[in-house]
Amino acid sequence: MTTTDTTRHVLISGGGIAGHALALQLVRSGIRTTVVERSDAPRPGGQAVDLRGASREVAERMGLMPGIRARLLHELGLSYVDGAGRVFGRMSMEDFDGKGAVAEIEIARGDLDEVLRDRLAAADEAAPGLLDLRYGDRITAIAQDADGVDVVFEHAPAERFDLLVGADGVHSATRRLAFGPEEEYSTYLGGYMAFFTLPTPADVEPGWFSMRFVPGATFGIRPDFDPSTSKAIITLRVDRDPALRGDRAAQEALIRRSLESAGWHAPTVLDAMPAASDFYFDELARIDVPEPANGRVVLIGDAAACGSPMSGMGTATALIGAYLLAARIAETPGDPAAAARRYASDIAPFAEAGKKLMGGGIERMVPANRFEALMSRAMTKVMLSKLARPIVKKMFAANQDELPLPVAEATHAADGAR
Numbered sequence: 001m002t003t004t005d006t007t008r009h010v011l012i013s014g015g016g017i018a019g020h021a022l023a024l025q026l027v028r029s030g031i032r033t034t035v036v037e038r039s040d041a042p043r044p045g046g047q048a049v050d051l052r053g054a055s056r057e058v059a060e061r062m063g064l065m066p067g068i069r070a071r072l073l074h075e076l077g078l079s080y081v082d083g084a085g086r087v088f089g090r091m092s093m094e095d096f097d098g099k100g101a102v103a104e105i106e107i108a109r110g111d112l113d114e115v116l117r118d119r120l121a122a123a124d125e126a127a128p129g130l131l132d133l134r135y136g137d138r139i140t141a142i143a144q145d146a147d148g149v150d151v152v153f154e155h156a157p158a159e160r161f162d163l164l165v166g167a168d169g170v171h172s173a174t175r176r177l178a179f180g181p182e183e184e185y186s187t188y189l190g191g192y193m194a195f196f197t198l199p200t201p202a203d204v205e206p207g208w209f210s211m212r213f214v215p216g217a218t219f220g221i222r223p224d225f226d227p228s229t230s231k232a233i234i235t236l237r238v239d240r241d242p243a244l245r246g247d248r249a250a251q252e253a254l255i256r257r258s259l260e261s262a263g264w265h266a267p268t269v270l271d272a273m274p275a276a277s278d279f280y281f282d283e284l285a286r287i288d289v290p291e292p293a294n295g296r297v298v299l300i301g302d303a304a305a306c307g308s309p310m311s312g313m314g315t316a317t318a319l320i321g322a323y324l325l326a327a328r329i330a331e332t333p334g335d336p337a338a339a340a341r342r343y344a345s346d347i348a349p350f351a352e353a354g355k356k357l358m359g360g361g362i363e364r365m366v367p368a369n370r371f372e373a374l375m376s377r378a379m380t381k382v383m384l385s386k387l388a389r390p391i392v393k394k395m396f397a398a399n400q401d402e403l404p405l406p407v408a409e410a411t412h413a414a415d416g417a418r
């Protein structure tokens with residue numbers, strides 16, 4: 001093995017939360033970083049994501065909090081509505097001390113991504129020449145040896161890197177190329193989820209995330225940072241259909257069939273759907289890669305481990321993973337494979353905790369039929385009573401909140417929270 005005293009060039013496949021967070025920390029550490037994102041531009045969209053415990057600590061250490069605070073969502077809590085829009089249960093943020101379904105620090109996923117990209121632009125300006133952000137391209141083949149990774153791209157010429165990081169999400173191409181087929185690592189969790197932005201309907205209670213159960217689906221309207229818009233959130237309980245992948249017309253048709261007689265704001269949501277420029281739809285899948293480091297290829301974020309958006313922890317785990325991997329790379333100059341192994345052991349407890357489904361699985365979140373829809377309503381009333389509050393608090397807590405970060409703050413003082 002040729003030993004160099006530094007890790008010279010890292011390739012990150014995927015420019016989502018994990019990819020941007022890692023790029024930010026690497027550039028701050030003076031490491032040349034290329035990000036290759038399949039989409040032609042950063043992908044907007046996504047509903048509120050929570051930052052609690054370790055992920056909040058990471059956001060502080062990365063200097064993201066001023067940007068996050070400027071776009072904080074002021075959610076009052078979660079309310080459950082019937083077909084006529086009447087509220088029959090509430091989980092207020094205060095009643096659950098910011099540890100219920102709605103946390104104290106909430107920001108829309110797309111806004112968090114903007115905060116990261118804003119900081120990345122500042123880091124790039126402070127240390128020009130280190131960052132290469134490429135959109136509309138992707139890796140198609142890789143070959144690694146003890147000294148580096150040769151990567152073939154769809155468009156750009158082939159290149160050699162010191163380390164390849166797969167931050168390319170649930171359907172990671174890096175994972176497929178370096179670890180094996182998706183089926184080995186992915187477990188279907190019984191449904192699909194869609195998110196998109198819509199104009200805020202006039203009679204939606206400001207600040208409340210309102211949700212409705214119907215047979216086979218739940219759908220909700222959640223506050224956005226801009227009060228004139230809201231996020232639609234739709235969860236469908238259906239069998240897996242591979243034909244839905246990448247076919248927006250088929251995805252919309254499925255949503256339409258599932259919500260056509262759902263009452264409340266279903267027509268508003270369905271009317272807004274075709275025009276949504278940030279429409280997101282994917283299967284609910286748990287990803288388990290037991291050992292996310294394989295020589296000079298390593299996985300972070302959803303590519304390595306997640307419990308689907310039902311866990312509510314994907315973004316937190318992605319931020320923590322990016323922070324830890326960058327720290328280990330900076331601390332282990334010239335041996336990115338060792339850095340990747342150290343990261344893999346650091347992230348394991350967070351990844352495990354992040355897969356937990358706080359509100360239960362799809363069977364708990366989406367009623368299968370009319371009877372279960374009625375039962376869900378009754379159960380919700382019971383669960384939201386004062387008596388049951390401690391149990392519900394327990395359900396939503398005990399994920400990553402209590403886990404200490406294995407990297408000391410001093411490790412990152414050098415790269416500064418610019």
Ligand SMILES: Cc1cc2nc3c(=O)[nH]c(=O)nc-3n(C[C@H](O)[C@H](O)[C@H](O)COP(=O)(O)OP(=O)(O)OC[C@H]3O[C@@H](n4cnc5c(N)ncnc54)[C@H](O)[C@@H]3O)c2cc1C
Nearest residue numbers: 014016017018038046047138168169173301302309314315
């Ligand atoms: C548009 C969007 C909206 C989302 N909304 C929510 C939400 O509302 N709630 C929630 O809990 N989770 C949501 N998620 C998932 C959430 O972002 C992740 O769970 C979490 O932030 C971890 O991020 P990640 O960077 O690992 O994965 P992702 O956020 O999925 O990012 C992966 C990135 O890799 C890119 N990519 C994929 N394949 C390739 C390839 N072959 N080559 C190059 N690039 C590739 C994708 O385009 C994407 O930009 C959303 C994801 C996206 C992309």
